[in-house]
């Protein structure tokens with residue numbers, strides 16, 4: 102595509118205004134660059150998720166400005182998570198968290214971040230704008246939106262467009278490897294018995310290890326309830342996720358009691374999880390991938406919001422370096438891959454190894470429950486997850 106007179110020019114174009122894209126825009130606040138943030142959705146918008154906002158998300162938010170952290174601490178639509186209870190084989194284990202974490206619907210959380218960008222930066226924001234054709238030139242990247250009715254040109258493009266990223270296709274990195282990909286379903290419920298606002302609950306079943314069913318409390322007497330598995334196992338064992346989810350809710354003794362009078366709100370929705378266990382190329386030719394577009398979800402606990410935000414911030418730091426040094430070469434961008442690998446990638450690889458071990462030796466979980474009676478070991482396990 103050649104740039105015509107209607108083409109809009111930017112220094113940085115961020116595709117996707119989820120946690121990764123909004124964090125990148127926030128972190129570019131004082132860079133003095135002309136930044137465009139585009140999303141195909143209108144905000145507030147929903148995103149299928151467990152709605153657990155992990156410690157890394159809050160840490161990243163605070164690292165950009167303590168004010169952002171304080172604003173979220175006072176946000177009325179969240180619950181602070183103080184502990185997680187894990188249930189397995191009639192045993193219960195409780196982990197108390199030191200890092201600040203929350204539960205909050207993605208409808209509210211993503212809108213919070215989106216408003217932060219609107220209120221605190223000079224970013225040009227376009228919603229209801231779907232990106233299609235991307236063309237990589239030597240000195241810039243061009244792309245179109247909304248059936249080619251709009252065209253843009255940018256010096257650097259950030260792919261923050263989630264699990265089905267079209268930006269990642271430019272780097273040919275979004276080929277699904279089922280060993281490193283998951284699928285999950287989730288539903289909202291009202292009136293779940295015995296919920297504590299500050300406690301998230303996780304249920305393991307010996308037939309579906311290392312997957313788990315989660316019950317996360319939300320304001321308004323609601324809960325986010327879901328279940329997910331590694332795609333390779335779903336295919337190998339011919340598992341129907343929605344049926345298994347409903348089977349577990351009815352047949353796990355603790356859960357059948359909890360959900361006796363619960364009412365489901367809306368339908369059960371499913372979505373993919375690109376795990377970060379096969380850390381690959383996440384930059385190249387004026388492109389940086391962040392969040393799910395870069396496949397950064399933790400393969401053990403399914404956390405992706407914190408990693409999306411951390412990568413969004415690291416992408417912004419790399420972009421500033423590119424402009425300062427006027428160097429947009431592949432070699433220079435590789436520093437971003439290294440920064441993400443150092444910050445997140447090694448942990449993701451370690452978690453993948455644990456996930457594989459638990460898949461092969463399901464009895465190990467019983468042993469871990471037993472050995473967690475010893476405080477130092479429990480602390481170590483808590484660190485690992």
Ligand SMILES: Cc1cc2nc3c(=O)[nH]c(=O)nc-3n(C[C@H](O)[C@H](O)[C@H](O)COP(=O)(O)OP(=O)(O)OC[C@H]3O[C@@H](n4cnc5c(N)ncnc54)[C@H](O)[C@@H]3O)c2cc1C
Nearest residue numbers: 117119120121141150151153232263285392393404405406
């Ligand atoms: C069932 C399920 C449960 C999960 N539970 C948790 C959890 O409890 N905690 C946790 O930390 N993580 C969880 N995750 C992972 C988490 O949802 C993702 O890691 C996170 O949303 C990644 O953020 P992101 O900004 O990279 O992408 P997204 O949040 O997916 O945002 C991408 C944005 O890009 C926009 N977009 C896409 N394509 C285009 C296009 N062509 N043009 C313009 N805009 C576009 C979309 O509209 C969207 O707003 C879960 C995932 C699933 C599927």
